[in-house]
C-alpha cells in the first residue's frame with residue numbers, strides 16, 4: 001500500500017492481508033477522488049463511476065481467489081459481494097437516471113465499503129492468516145458438523 005492511498009484506509013479496517021489492504025486503500029482513495037470530482041462538476045461522471053465499479057468487482061474477485069487458494073468456504077461472503085455489487089450498481093444507475101442525489105450515492109457507497117470490510121473482510125483476513133500459519137483447518141467445520149450429527153444419532 002503506498003503512503004498516498006494508505007492515508008484513506010482507517011486503521012480499524014486493516015485486515016493484515018497485503019493484497020486486500022492495498023485494494024481497500026485504493027478503493028477509499030478512488031472514492032475520495034470521485035467525491036472531489038463530483039463537487040467540481042456537480043454530477044457523477046459516468047466514466048469515473050464505471051471505473052470505481054470495475055475496481056470493486058475486481059476486488060471482490062481477488063478476495064474470492066485468495067479464499068479459494070486457501071481452501072476456505074467463500075459461499076456466504078460471495079453472496080454478500082453479489083448483494084453489495086448489485087446495490088451499488090443500482091444506486092449509481094439511479095443517479096445517472098436522475099432519481100438519486102450524487103452525494104447520497106457517494107455516502108451510500110462508502111457506507112457499504114466500510115460495513116462490508118467490518119462484517120466480512122476482517123474475518124476473512126484472520127482466516128487467511130490462520131491458514132498461512134497452519135492454525136486453521138478448513139475441514140474442521142465439516143468434522144464438527146459430522147461429530148454433532150453422529151452424537152445426535154447415538155443419543
Ligand SMILES: [Fe+2]
Nearest residue numbers: 063116120121
Ligand atoms: Fe469482501
